[in-house]
Amino acid sequence: MVAVSCPPPPTNNNVLLFQSCNKPANFYEAIPVIGLSDPDAASLIVRASQDFGFFKLVNHGVPMELITTLENEAVKYFGKPQSDKDRAGPPDPFGYGNKRIGWNGDVGWIEYLLLNLNPEIISPNTQFILNHYPHAFCSAVEKYVSEMRKLSYEVLELMADGLGIEERNTFSRYLRDEKSDCLFRLNHYPPCSEVEAPLGCVKNLMGFGEHTDPQLISLLRSNNTSGLQICLRDGTWVSVPSDNTSFFINIGDTLQVMTNGRFKSVKHRVLADTSSSRVSMIYFGGPPLREKIAPLGSVMEEEEEKLYKEFTWCEYKKAMYKSRLSDNRLAPFYKAAAQSDSE
Numbered sequence: 001m002v003a004v005s006c007p008p009p010p011t012n013n014n015v016l017l018f019q020s021c022n023k024p025a026n027f028y029e030a031i032p033v034i035g036l037s038d039p040d041a042a043s044l045i046v047r048a049s050q051d052f053g054f055f056k057l058v059n060h061g062v063p064m065e066l067i068t069t070l071e072n073e074a075v076k077y078f079g080k081p082q083s084d085k086d087r088a089g090p091p092d093p094f095g096y097g098n099k100r101i102g103w104n105g106d107v108g109w110i111e112y113l114l115l116n117l118n119p120e121i122i123s124p125n126t127q128f129i130l131n132h133y134p135h136a137f138c139s140a141v142e143k144y145v146s147e148m149r150k151l152s153y154e155v156l157e158l159m160a161d162g163l164g165i166e167e168r169n170t171f172s173r174y175l176r177d178e179k180s181d182c183l184f185r186l187n188h189y190p191p192c193s194e195v196e197a198p199l200g201c202v203k204n205l206m207g208f209g210e211h212t213d214p215q216l217i218s219l220l221r222s223n224n225t226s227g228l229q230i231c232l233r234d235g236t237w238v239s240v241p242s243d244n245t246s247f248f249i250n251i252g253d254t255l256q257v258m259t260n261g262r263f264k265s266v267k268h269r270v271l272a273d274t275s276s277s278r279v280s281m282i283y284f285g286g287p288p289l290r291e292k293i294a295p296l297g298s299v300m301e302e303e304e305e306k307l308y309k310e311f312t313w314c315e316y317k318k319a320m321y322k323s324r325l326s327d328n329r330l331a332p333f334y335k336a337a338a339q340s341d342s343e
């Protein structure tokens, strides 16, 4: 394991806007690997969600053919002329985005397509994509997302089992709701040249800066190009070995709140590769906009203090849209006492 610290962006080249970072030499091999039908899957998932906020899911039952079809469609899409791709942008916040992530100055070595899956939100860009993109692309997205929905329910229900909660749908009900606020994102990180840094060090450009995911969980799949890094609980950044046959599951901020901090939302980031493209696809499972989010009594011990105030998912999103990627976006929702303890 190699500790990494990120110096300020380089000033001696034309990629001034982009953060760069040393890449840890070694891949971290201790990431929990869990089979969906392992007899002890529920308790392993709970342990991984507590210790890492992250795990690799194998034997997930999602047909490889469906995954490959979508990946091929994504590669075709990102290979189109820039002017074609720009027709679905700039992000509203959905649609095609290039280098700029969000509205508050975050940039990365990335282009992406973010699709809204919430029937309550109107996104002209998502509508444009559904109306104008090739049938093969839209149909591949639809089939893939439908598999992601099912998989997210299964994982969340195993989490409830593992925590000893009687109601298996305690978490999954938020995503099963027809107004759930879910998103789907395709990311493309083109190869980048290495950035020369002082003292002859070589650094990689930041593809996607450090952040936690806001929703309950994210289901991430990538091609065989590495670049994803997670932050361990001791603050060390480690590289995740790529595996194009598995899913990586991220715990998001909302599940951290619902479990009163028992599960940790995992800080992660992506470094662009110097020689190959990375393509990733991520399903983000969020609750309905008006749903109240708070620590759940069924997860807490008697007498346990709630660490967070109650808020709606819509309130969280409003705060999030004003923040930078790396901000602690749960900060406004800590109870005062819990906040001063964490300072």
Ligand SMILES: O=C(O)CCC(=O)C(=O)O
Residues within 6 Å of the ligand: 185, 187, 208, 213, 220, 222, 228, 268, 269, 270, 280, 282
């Ligand atoms: O591309 C990846 O592997 C991760 C991207 C990510 O963290 C995101 O889209 O929120």
